[in-house]
Amino acid sequence: xxxxxxxxxxxxxxxxxxxxxxxxxxxxxxxxxxxxxxxxxxxxxxxxxxxxxxxxxxxxxxxxxxxxxxxxxxxxxxxxxxxxxxxxxxxxxxxxxxxxxxxxxxxxxxxxxxxxxxxxxxxxxxxxxxxxxxxxxxxxxxxxxxxxxxxxxxxxxxxxxxxxxxxxx
Amino acid sequence: xxxxxxxxxxxxxxxxxxxxxxxxxxxxxxxxxxxxxxxxxxxxxxxxxxxxxxxxxxxxxxxxxxxxxxxxxxxxxxxxxxxxxxxxxxxxxxxxxxxxxxxxxxxxxxxxxxxxxxxxxxxxxxxxxxxxxxxxxxxxxxxxxxxxxxxxxxxxxxxxxxxxxxxxxxxxxxxxxxxxxxxxxxxxxxxxxxxxxxxxxxxxxxxxxxxxxxxxxxxxxxxxxxxxxxxxxxxxxxxxxxxxxxxxxxxxxxxxxxxxxxxxxxxxxxxx
Numbered sequence: 477x478x479x480x481x482x483x484x485x486x487x488x489x490x491x492x493x494x495x496x497x498x499x500x501x502x503x504x505x506x507x508x509x510x511x512x513x514x515x516x517x518x519x520x521x522x523x524x525x526x527x528x529x530x531x532x533x534x535x536x537x538x539x540x541x542x543x544x545x546x547x548x549x550x551x552x553x554x555x556x557x558x559x560x561x562x563x564x565x566x567x568x569x570x571x572x573x574x575x576x577x578x579x580x581x582x583x584x585x586x587x588x589x590x591x592x593x594x595x596x597x598x599x600x601x602x603x604x605x606x607x608x609x610x611x612x613x614x615x616x617x618x619x620x621x622x623x624x625x626x627x628x629x630x631x632x633x634x635x636x637x638x639x640x641x642x643x644x645x
Numbered sequence: 646x647x648x649x650x651x652x653x654x655x656x657x658x659x660x661x662x663x664x665x666x667x668x669x670x671x672x673x674x675x676x677x678x679x680x681x682x683x684x685x686x687x688x689x690x691x692x693x694x695x696x697x698x699x700x701x702x703x704x705x706x707x708x709x710x711x712x713x714x715x716x717x718x719x720x721x722x723x724x725x726x727x728x729x730x731x732x733x734x735x736x737x738x739x740x741x742x743x744x745x746x747x748x749x750x751x752x753x754x755x756x757x758x759x760x761x762x763x764x765x766x767x768x769x770x771x772x773x774x775x776x777x778x779x780x781x782x783x784x785x786x787x788x789x790x791x792x793x794x795x796x797x798x799x800x801x802x803x804x805x806x807x808x809x810x811x812x813x814x815x816x817x818x819x820x821x822x823x824x825x826x827x828x829x830x831x832x833x834x835x836x837x838x839x840x841x842x843x844x845x846x847x848x849x850x851x852x853x854x855x856x857x858x859x860x861x862x863x864x865x866x867x868x869x870x871x872x873x874x875x876x877x878x879x880x881x882x883x884x885x886x887x888x889x890x891x892x893x894x895x896x897x898x899x900x901x902x903x904x905x906x907x908x909x910x911x912x913x914x915x916x917x
Contacts, residue, residue: 496692497699500758503893506832507760526658534665541669542685543692544758545765545801547676548669555669559662606673608762608829616829 484520488536491516496543507620510627511550513540514599515635517558518592522565533558549606557599564594592632593625600625676763677809686794686801687756687767693799696755696767704753704896711896718785747862748902750774752782755799759806759832759892766790766802770900776800781861781901787889788812788867789898791860800900806832806892814867815855819844822855823881825867832892835868837884844882846873852886859909861901 495513502509517533537554541547557564568591569583600621608617653660672685687693752774756767770776772795782789782802790804791812803810808829814837815822821844823837837852850870856863872885903909 493695497695503760509760527661530658530662530665534669537669538685541672542689543687543696543756544761545676545687545767546761546763547674548672548685551669552666552673555662555665559658606670609673609677613829 484516487516487519488532492536492539492543495540500544504627505623508623508627510624510631511600511603512628512631512635513550514554514557514595514628515632517554517561518595518632519636530555530558546607549603552606553599553602556602557595560598561595564591568594588636589629589633592636593629596628596632597621597625600628687765688771688794688796688799688801690796690798693755693767693769693796697769697799700753700755700769707894707896710894714785715897721785746903746905748775748904750776750900750902752776752800752898752900754895754898757893757895759804762808762829764804764806764892765793766804766895768792768800768802768898768900769798771795771798771800773797775902776900777902779860781865781903782898783861783865783901784890784895784898786866786891788854788861788865789890789892789895792900804892805835805888812861813855813857814852816840816844816846817851817853820855822857823884825852825886833888834871835886835888837886838876838881840882840884842875842880842882846870846882846884848872852884859903859906862903 491513495511499510499512513536516536520529520532534551534555537551538548540550540554544550568587601617604617604620604624687696750770752768752770754766755769756765758764758766766782766789768776768782776792776795778792778795780792782792788805790802790807791810792800793803794801805812805825806827808827810827812825813822814825821840823839825835825837827835840846848870852867852870854861854863854865854867866889868886868888868890870884871887873882875881876883
């Protein structure tokens with residue numbers, strides 16, 4: 477338990493620092509930034525307390541907001557995907573999820589892509605909708621969502637592949 | 646009563662989610678209104694300190710370029726200083742001549758952002774250095790923004806690249822003024838509206854601050870006109886301006902305090 481707890485604390489802090497110090501200043505093509513702090517939400521263990529999980533996701537989003545001076549947009553997006561995560565799990569892993577026995581490293585690669593993509597796209601859409609806060613800029617919102625999502629999904633997949641590889645050995 | 650408790654217990658996850666979502670939406674809405682106190686901001690000891698540490702390292706990478714910018718500014722100031730006419734005013738009273746109206750403080754940018762729609766900068770000077778809300782911030786090339794939040798050691802700046810900020814600006818060659826607003830598209834361009842149709846507008850004209858808001862002194866350079874057209878009602882110009890400042894590369898800035906600001910505001914208030 478303590479081991480599990482410390483892994484997630486370290487992951488929380490590490491992802492937060494990487495996000496605010498490096499990845500939020502990438503500005504690829506002028507505006508595209510990956511938001512990989514949602515990996516914490518994607519990889520959080522399934523069996524743990526759901527209330528705690530939602531609260532932690534909210535805190536993570538709020539910390540990102542504090543560093544990036546963005547009001548509460550990251551907190552809103554993070555808490556939403558934390559809440560709908562069970563539905564996304566069920567959709568992408570199907571029956572496996574019901575038995576609560578999935579390990580991310582042992583799942584099918586295609587299913588993993590679906591799962592990460594669903595959460596990332598929903599997160600980014602909420603994020604940019606609240607950031608622009610203007611329905612007349614829906615095209616700009618969709619464009620930003622699309623390109624940033626691609627960037628985030630690729631980075632998330634790479635990170636999960638790299639770290640699950642070391643775990644197996 | 647029993648049923649209410651049961652309901653809360655059954656839906657506690659959902660209720661927590663709704664509560665947290667509501668809090669974050671409130672924070673978001675608050676941050677979109679101009680000059681409402683931003684509750685969560687980076688001018689605190691934790692994020693300010695972390696940005697300060699990371700800036701101490703990343704400073705060195707831009708040292709050469711920043712030196713060049715400072716040298717250019719020195720060069721410009723020297724040429725003004727040595728070419729100045731010795732007698733500016735024909736009549737002045739000695740004691741008032743030396744009272745300075747504007748106080749300048751230098752600061753370093755700890756965090757810069759330009760890709761969001763509401764961009765905020767973090768400076769490494771705060772209340773301990775006499776920084777307050779609503780002071781103007783400029784760089785050697787032109788306007789940067791207005792101080793929004795301060796704590797003891799740090800201050801956040803509402804950048805001109807922020808859809809909620811609005812700054813009074815005018816043409817350099819005539820005194821027609823309008824308000825400067827950003828449409829959120831490109832960090833190199835900013836939009837000036839409410840310049841009357843009668844004003845002589847041409848491509849390449851310089852735009853400066855008007856000094857009407859008593860935040861910035863008159864004549865701080867902003868940019869040059871790249872494009873203009875009449876608005877739908879055909880009464881005012883909508884002007885696109887290329888900023889002199891490269892907002893993506895700012896390191897050293899000056900904070901301007903107008904010491905007469907209180908007096909000016911008092912006079913305006915008594916007039917109303």
